[in-house]
Amino acid sequence: MSVLVVIECANGEVKKSSLEAASYGSKVAAALGTSATAVAIGDVQADALTRLGEQGITKVLLDNDSRLHNFVGAAYVKVISKVAESENSSVIVLSNSNIGAAIGSRLAVKLGASLATNVVALPQINGSSFTVRRGVFSGKAFSDVELSSDKKIIAVKKNALDIETAAEATATVENFSADLSDADFATAPKETIKQSGDILLTEADLVVSGGRGLKGPENWHLIEDLAKALGAATACSKPVADVGWRPHHEHVGQTGITVSPNLYIAVGISGAIQHLAGVNSSKVIVVINKDPEAPFFKAADYGIVGDATEVVPKLIEAAKALDK
Numbered sequence: 001m002s003v004l005v006v007i008e009c010a011n012g013e014v015k016k017s018s019l020e021a022a023s024y025g026s027k028v029a030a031a032l033g034t035s036a037t038a039v040a041i042g043d044v045q046a047d048a049l050t051r052l053g054e055q056g057i058t059k060v061l062l063d064n065d066s067r068l069h070n071f072v073g074a075a076y077v078k079v080i081s082k083v084a085e086s087e088n089s090s091v092i093v094l095s096n097s098n099i100g101a102a103i104g105s106r107l108a109v110k111l112g113a114s115l116a117t118n119v120v121a122l123p124q125i126n127g128s129s130f131t132v133r134r135g136v137f138s139g140k141a142f143s144d145v146e147l148s149s150d151k152k153i154i155a156v157k158k159n160a161l162d163i164e165t166a167a168e169a170t171a172t173v174e175n176f177s178a179d180l181s182d183a184d185f186a187t188a189p190k191e192t193i194k195q196s197g198d199i200l201l202t203e204a205d206l207v208v209s210g211g212r213g214l215k216g217p218e219n220w221h222l223i224e225d226l227a228k229a230l231g232a233a234t235a236c237s238k239p240v241a242d243v244g245w246r247p248h249h250e251h252v253g254q255t256g257i258t259v260s261p262n263l264y265i266a267v268g269i270s271g272a273i274q275h276l277a278g279v280n281s282s283k284v285i286v287v288i289n290k291d292p293e294a295p296f297f298k299a300a301d302y303g304i305v306g307d308a309t310e311v312v313p314k315l316i317e318a319a320k321a322l323d324k
C-alpha cells in the first residue's frame with residue numbers, strides 16, 4: 001500500500017500546485033504509516049524531481065514519452081493508472097488544476113476509486129474510510145465527504161495548503177514506460193498557443209487585476225507597471241474583456257478563470273459576486289476603489305479608498321523602491 005502523488009510539469013520544472021499536492025500526499029502517507037511515491041508527467045528535468053524529496057516524496061516514476069509534454073487525457077490516465085497498479089497505491093493525490101479536474105473522474109472510473117475534488121484540508125482517517133473537506137459554492141461553503149472505497153483519489157485545491165519543505169532530502173527517480181500506443185493519442189493537441197504575458201495567470205503567486213474603473217485601455221499601463229514592479233500576472237474583470245481592453249484569457253470570475261494567488265490586488269473593480277467567485281480563495285486581497293461603499297471592500301484584507309490614477313503610481317514607486 002502506498003500513496004501516489006501525480007506531479008504535473010512544464011518547462012522543465014514541477015508546477016507549484018504539484019508541490020502542494022506532494023506535501024499533502026506525504027502527510028497522508030505519514031498518517032497511514034506508509035511512503036509517498038510520485039508519478040511525473042510532462043516536460044521536466046530529473047533534478048527538479050529529485051528535489052521532491054524536500055516535500056517528503058521517496059521515489060518518482062517518470063514516463064519520458066515526449067508525446068506527454070502536451071496534455072492528452074486518455075494517455076495521462078493510462079500512465080497514472082498503470083503506475084498506481086504497479087505501486088499498489090490506495091490513495092492518489094493530485095492538484096485540482098485544469099489537468100487534475102480533467103483526469104480525476106476518469107481515473108476514479110478506471111480504478112474503481114472514490115473521488116473528492118477541491119479538497120482544502122488533510123483527511124480524517126477512520127480505519128479504511130477518509131473524511132475530507134471540500135470547498136463548494138465557489139468557496140462560500142465547505143462540504144465534508146466520506147470516501148469509503150478501498151482506493152481514494154483526492155484533488156487538492158490550489159493554494160489551500162502550505163508547501164512544507166524538509167531540508168536536504170532527495171527522491172530517487174526511475175523511468176517508467178506505460179507502453180503508450182497511437183490509440184492513446186487519438187485526441188491530441190496539434191498546436192499550443194501560449195497566452196501572452198511573462199507569468200501564467202493560473203500559476204501566479206501575485207496577481208494585479210483591473211476593472212472598469214480604469215476607464216479605458218489607455219490607462220492599463222497602471223496595471224501592467226504595478227504587475228511588473230511586483231513580479232505579478234495581470235487579470236481583469238469580465239466587462240473589461242468584453243469590450244476588448246484585455247484578452248478574454250485574463251478575465252477572472254464565475255465565467256472566467258479561477259485564481260488562488262497569495263496576493264490579489266483589485267483596482268477599480270466593484271466586487272460583484274460573479275467576480276468574487278473567481279478570486280475569493282486568494283490568501284490576501286487588496287482593493288483599490290474610489291467608492292468607499294464598493295462591495296469588494298467587504299471581501300478585502302486591505303483596502304485603499306482613492307482614485308486609481310493617484311494610488312497606483314504611488315504603489316509602483318513603493319514596489320520599485322523595495323527592489324533597490
Ligand SMILES: Cc1cc2nc3c(=O)[nH]c(=O)nc-3n(C[C@H](O)[C@H](O)[C@H](O)COP(=O)(O)OP(=O)(O)OC[C@H]3O[C@@H](n4cnc5c(N)ncnc54)[C@H](O)[C@@H]3O)c2cc1C
Pocket residue numbers: 210211212213214236237238239240251252253254255256267268269270271272273274275278288289290291294306307308309
Ligand atoms: C451570469 C454572469 C456572469 C458573470 N461573470 C463574471 C465574471 O466571471 N467575472 C467578472 O468580473 N464579472 C462577471 N460578471 C459581471 C459582474 O456582474 C459585474 O458586472 C462585473 O464584475 C463588474 O465589473 P467591474 O467591477 O470592472 O465594473 P463596475 O461594476 O463598473 O465597477 C467599476 C468600479 O470601479 C470603481 N472606480 C471607478 N473609477 C475609479 C477610479 N478612478 N479609481 C478607482 N476606482 C474607480 C467604481 O467605484 C466601481 O466600483 C457576470 C455577470 C453575469 C450576469
